[in-house]
Amino acid sequence: MKKNGLVPKQVDIVTGEKKRFAFKPKALLVHLLLLALVFINIFPLYWMVTFSLKNNDEILGYSTKVKVMEEVVDAETGEVTMVEKEKRVQVLPNHVGLPKHWEWSNYTEAMKTGNMGQYFLNSLVVTVLAITITMIASFMATYAMTRLVWKGRKTMNKFFMLGLTIPIHAAIVPVYVMLSRLGLLNTYSALIFPYAAFALAMGILISSGFMGEIPYDLDEAAFLDGCGVWGIFVRVIAPLMMPAIATVGIYTFLQCWNELLFATVFVSSGKYRTLPVGVQQLFGQYTTRWGPIGAALTIATLPTLIAYVFLSKRIQDSFIAGAVKG
Amino acid sequence: MKRTLSYKLNIFLFLLPALILFVGILIAPIVMSAYYSFHDFNSIASKSMSFVWLDNYKELFSRTLVNAETGKTFVNDKFMGDALVNSLILAALSVFIQLPIALALALKLSKHITGERFYLSIFFMPVLISTVIIGRLWMNIYDPGKAGILNAGLKALGIDQWLFPWITKHITSSKLQFTGQWTGFKETALIAAFIPILWQYVGYHMLLMYAGIRGVPAELLEAAKLDGCRDGQVNRYIIIPYIKPILKVSVIFAVTGSLKSFDLIYTLMKDTTKAELPSTLMYKLLFLHNRYGLGSAIAVILIVLCFIFALLISLAFRDRGEKVS
Numbered sequence: 001m002k003k004n005g006l007v008p009k010q011v012d013i014v015t016g017e018k019k020r021f022a023f024k025p026k027a028l029l030v031h032l033l034l035l036a037l038v039f040i041n042i043f044p045l046y047w048m049v050t051f052s053l054k055n056n057d058e059i060l061g062y063s064t065k066v067k068v069m070e071e072v073v074d075a076e077t078g079e080v081t082m083v084e085k086e087k088r089v090q091v092l093p094n095h096v097g098l099p100k101h102w103e104w105s106n107y108t109e110a111m112k113t114g115n116m117g118q119y120f121l122n123s124l125v126v127t128v129l130a131i132t133i134t135m136i137a138s139f140m141a142t143y144a145m146t147r148l149v150w151k152g153r154k155t156m157n158k159f160f161m162l163g164l165t166i167p168i169h170a171a172i173v174p175v176y177v178m179l180s181r182l183g184l185l186n187t188y189s190a191l192i193f194p195y196a197a198f199a200l201a202m203g204i205l206i207s208s209g210f211m212g213e214i215p216y217d218l219d220e221a222a223f224l225d226g227c228g229v230w231g232i233f234v235r236v237i238a239p240l241m242m243p244a245i246a247t248v249g250i251y252t253f254l255q256c257w258n259e260l261l262f263a264t265v266f267v268s269s270g271k272y273r274t275l276p277v278g279v280q281q282l283f284g285q286y287t288t289r290w291g292p293i294g295a296a297l298t299i300a301t302l303p304t305l306i307a308y309v310f311l312s313k314r315i316q317d318s319f320i321a322g323a324v325k326g
Numbered sequence: 327m328k329r330t331l332s333y334k335l336n337i338f339l340f341l342l343p344a345l346i347l348f349v350g351i352l353i354a355p356i357v358m359s360a361y362y363s364f365h366d367f368n369s370i371a372s373k374s375m376s377f378v379w380l381d382n383y384k385e386l387f388s389r390t391l392v393n394a395e396t397g398k399t400f401v402n403d404k405f406m407g408d409a410l411v412n413s414l415i416l417a418a419l420s421v422f423i424q425l426p427i428a429l430a431l432a433l434k435l436s437k438h439i440t441g442e443r444f445y446l447s448i449f450f451m452p453v454l455i456s457t458v459i460i461g462r463l464w465m466n467i468y469d470p471g472k473a474g475i476l477n478a479g480l481k482a483l484g485i486d487q488w489l490f491p492w493i494t495k496h497i498t499s500s501k502l503q504f505t506g507q508w509t510g511f512k513e514t515a516l517i518a519a520f521i522p523i524l525w526q527y528v529g530y531h532m533l534l535m536y537a538g539i540r541g542v543p544a545e546l547l548e549a550a551k552l553d554g555c556r557d558g559q560v561n562r563y564i565i566i567p568y569i570k571p572i573l574k575v576s577v578i579f580a581v582t583g584s585l586k587s588f589d590l591i592y593t594l595m596k597d598t599t600k601a602e603l604p605s606t607l608m609y610k611l612l613f614l615h616n617r618y619g620l621g622s623a624i625a626v627i628l629i630v631l632c633f634i635f636a637l638l639i640s641l642a643f644r645d646r647g648e649k650v651s
Contacts, residue, residue: 027439030434030439031439031440031441034434034441034445037431037445037449038445038448038449040525041448041449041451041452041525041529042448044463044464044467044525045455045463047467047475048463048466051466051473059473060471060472060473061472093472093473093478095473095475095478095479096475133343133347136343137343137344137347138344140340140341140342140343140344141340141341141343141344141345143340144337144340144341145341147331148331148332148336148337148340149328149331149332150332150334150337156341160344160348162352162353163348163352165582165632165633165636166352166356166629166632167582167585167586167628167629167632168586169586169588169605169608169624169625169628170355170356170359170625170626170628170629171351171352171355171356171359171625172608172612172621172625173355173358173359173362173612173618173621173622173625174354174355174356174358174359174362175351175355176370176612177358177370177618178355180370193347193351194351196347197347197348197350197351197352198351198352200344200347200348201348204344223330228330228336229330229331229333229336229340230336233340254454257456258455258456258457258458260456260457260458260588260589260592260593261588261589261605261609265612265613275456276456276458276459276589279456279458279459279462280458280462280593283462290466290473293462293466294466297459297462297463300456300458300459301455301456301459304454304455304456305451305454305455308447308451308454312447312450315454316446316447316450316533319450319453319530319533319534320533320534320537323534323572323575323579
């Protein structure tokens with residue numbers, strides 16, 4: 001039922017019956033349950049950020065010697081004297097609390113030794129270029145399939161939609177062989193083009209939805225003004241596809257930014273390594289040092305989360321557009 | 327105008343970039359994968375391959391897999407079989423545990439409860455985080471050492487006292503004592519892998535279903551209320567049948583996603599053999615043992631399975647005449 005200010009909440013609109021409680025224990029229970037889920041969702045991230053700022057002693061706990069003054073009673077005289085003694089004390093790990101010493105050096109270490117800055121930049125280059133290519137290719141193809149007139153356009157669309165179900169694993173050996181014969185392994189291109197190819201189907205799917213909403217009269221008007229198909233595409237359609245740019249962009253961004261399999265296989269040199277592989281690598285380097293690992297995880301996660309804070313509705317919408325129209 | 331719009335060269339030029347990418351990097355490689363899977367192909371450099379019929383497929387399901395360079399056996403079990411079973415278990419867990427939770431959340435949140443957007447945004451958040459990060463984060467959560475938060479929590483509550491011996495006795499088949507190595511035992515590793523998957527993707531399915539429920543026409547719901555339907559009945563007889571197409575998409579994503587799953591297992595465990603999936607086995611065969619033919623065979627099996635499951639699920643969700651509209 002729609003929220004309606006005129007009807008008091010405790011009266012059922014349909015039956016007119018007065019409900020006995022305005023305050024419902026059941027609703028409270030639901031909220032408690034939901035809040036528990038919120039906690040489960042947030043806690044691992046909170047924990048990640050806190051251990052990224054702790055040193056190993058705090059994370060693992062440690063034992064230390066502490067000087068303690070102890071009373072010693074002399075057996076003969078009964079005299080009490082204070083004697084300084086060393087005692088071994090077990091300090092428990094600080095699992096859930098905030099760090100006691102904020103260990104910012106973990107971050108500098110992850111950036112310097114872990115090279116996270118470089119990987120971050122690589123991820124950015126690969127992702128931005130892949131998004132651009134996906135966008136251009138899918139807009140052009142969508143234009144051809146929705147606004148140009150030819151026989152096989154429905155079939156062609158179905159053909160592209162095959163891409164939605166094909167797992168990326170399927171292509172890995174042949175693409176690897178192809179890249180290695182072309183000498184393209186360990187370059188940005190080794191990731192950019194495969195990423196664009198695998199994002200294409202979704203790009204076309206999303207942009208078909210958007211392009212279908214642009215009125216055909218506009219094409220006609222532009223045509224009468226002397227535009228050819230290219231003119232219509234560049235001057236009329238492209239500027240009206242701005243919302244689609246955001247949707248396709250967000251979807252492709254997340255796919256590329258987080259991709260691991262291709263990034264591990266096609267790029268082995270650190271120079272072009274992307275963020276997910278970098279994080280993975282760091283674990284090999286620091287098996288026992290949790291702080292820098294946590295810092296690397298946080299560095300890789302924060303940008304997306306910050307973007308999400310500002311764009312949550314947009315981001316959610318692009319996921320919905322991707323699935324519902326399929 | 328029509329003549330301009332159906333000018334063949336322009337159509338071709340507009341399609342060209344997409345076609346090059348799509349055919350060059352998706353379609354042709356799949357054909358090549360199928361081709362490789364029938365060949366003995368053990369080195370990228372050599373161009374000679376011998377045609378071996380179905381030998382790769384047979385070897386995959388046999389007891390031994392062999393490294394191409396050393397000739398040594400590295401797996402002594404029915405591994406591809408195990409991997410497939412594992413991925414099917416994951417798929418079943420996703421469909422029968424993850425999706426009902428997502429549906430329950432979506433149904434609840436779509437009823438205009440206070441804080442709806444807040445809950446929605448928080449539950450969806452893990453979807454955006456890289457699976458690599460999630461795998462590594464959960465690896466730390468499961469850590470059997472002092473720092474692992476799960477075991478620390480169990481210890482603090484005193485649960486480990488009886489839980490661990492119970493697992494050793496009833497769950498694990500090996501003689502080793504279970505002391506919290508969640509990813510170290512075959513019997514617990516798959517569940518340990520499922521929990522982060524659940525954690526990450528519940529929000530995704532919830533969002534899709536929520537969007538679907540929001541698309542249910544308000545008049546339909548009002549009519550049902552006027553006819554005296556209670557909330558549960560509205561959910562069951564109106565909303566769920568109405569969002570069937572979205573449920574179908576969710577089931578397809580959950581099943582094919584489980585079949586394809588690689589990132590999480592690969593990053594969550596140092597030793598993936600405890601919860602081997604087709605894709606992790608494929609990775610090993612390809613890049614640790616140089617068995618490109620065998621790896622391609624797995625790729626082909628995966629593609630075929632993905633298509634078959636997508637088809638079966640679509641058939642299962644087909645309307646049987648009882649349309650709601």
